[in-house]
Amino acid sequence: MSQRFVRARALHFPELTCSGFDYSEDAVLHIENGYIKRFAPARSFFSDGLEPDVCEHYPNMLLMPGLIDAHVHFPQVEIIASFGDQLLDWLEHYTFPAEAKFADQQYARAAAAEFIELLVAHGTTTAFTYATSHCHSADALFEAAFARSMRLVAGKVLMDRNAPENILDTVATGQADSEYLIKKWHGQGRLGYAVTPRFAGTSSDQQLQSAAELFARYPDTWVQTHLSENLAELAWLQSIVDDFKDYFSIYEQAGLATQRSVFGHCIHLSDRELSRLKETGGIAAFCPSSNLFLGSGLFPLQAIRGEGIPVAIGTDVGAGTSLSMLSTLGDAYRVCQLQNFALDPLEAFYMATLGNAHALHLSDRIGNFCAGKEADFILLNPARNALVAKRIKTSKHIRDELFCYMMMGDDRLVEQTTLLGDIQFQRGAG
Ligand code: GUN
Ligand code: ZN
Secondary structure (H helix, E strand, O other): OOEEEEEEEEEEOOOOOOOOOEEEEEEEEEEEOOEEEEEEEHHHHHHOOOOHHHOEEEEEEEEEEOEEEEEEEHHHHHHOOOOOOOHHHHHHHHHHHHHHHHHOHHHHHHHHHHHHHHHHHOOEEEEEEEOOOOHHHHHHHHHHHHOOOOEEEEEOEEOOOOOOHHHOOOHHHHHHHHHHHHHHHOOOOOEEEEEEEOOHHHOOHHHHHHHHHHHHHOOOOEEEEEEOOOHHHHHHHHHHOOOOOOHHHHHHHHOOOOOOEEEEEOOOOOHHHHHHHHHHOOEEEEOHHHHHHOOOOOOOHHHHHHOOOOEEEOOOOOOOOOOOHHHHHHHHHHHHHOOOOOOOHHHHHHHHHHHHHHHOOOOOOOOOOOOOOEOOEEEEOHHHOHHHHHHHOOOOOHHHHHHHHHHHOOHHHEEEEEEOOEEEEEOOOO
């Protein structure tokens, strides 16, 4: 039996609201065989007989649940921060050529291992990830996550039109490869499959329908795609889709508007689309870093929340410019500021932990320190960034400290990352 007692300052959200946050100046997290056994103030553990020297003790660090990235593309790591273009040109000039390199299986394997390594170094313990259209790229990613007992949801991208030949699949191969991957990986360890039509621009109606059929056959998988990211994209779709009604209708008509569908971006939706998204139960993935970088627009967080649409938040690397969910929360704040709304830091950290877990139907497994949850957590060390360390000396409330972490922090603050009870990343002596 493996046991760990991790003692630190600690924060989590025990309930499905950011206002019920639980912060302790001195808490212990007891982990047994990879799962949370108990989380409580240190004095409760000690009065129950725990010897303090059994604890791993990090008095100046902040312990919190692992961060969850709701939308990221692993083959795009090498094209982060590619200059000059908005979405459609960026796809053509940078993204598609980068993804074509994944035709080489060895290349895909190396990139997958490196990506998982990067995620844990950024404090991300679960990610909803797009592979490329090559079956073996998703295979490689699942293998790399499985080797670290990571909870990861991913899918091979489906795309059968409007892209270079060397990254296109067909309705038949896309369906067969996806089904092969579902049978091989979905439910293995902590892995899950997301049926992943890239977006309406690169999948024919037949392919979208075949994706929907596949999801209907395996209803505990997920669907992930992109929706209404950029105005030129919208105009282009209008010109190529027969009987175009609106963007969301394309997915709805194909049968892809489900409660387990994660729609990346959702920036330029009409009122009709918003109400249909709400009625069909889909999830909107807010990707602020990407939206700022590509100049796509401002995600209307308040309007989407106001509709009652579940919101998840993600980096969208490689259009997002960091794999850090901390800096992504900072970008979310900036996007909201541009719409005269100040995103509360407690709300932001709720989103990146339990909020994402809940929106993505995983809150029975991950997202906080409630007993029985999988022990995925991180330690943040403000001393790793001199400016952060200086600034938080003046903070009197955890809310203010969190705000510094999201506005000024990134992967450098992540001291340690634990997946299912085991330390998978430890920052070296600085
Ligand atoms: N729309 C279709 N494909 C992509 C992609 O790879 N990234 C982003 N940001 N938007 C997309
Ligand atoms: Zn994306």
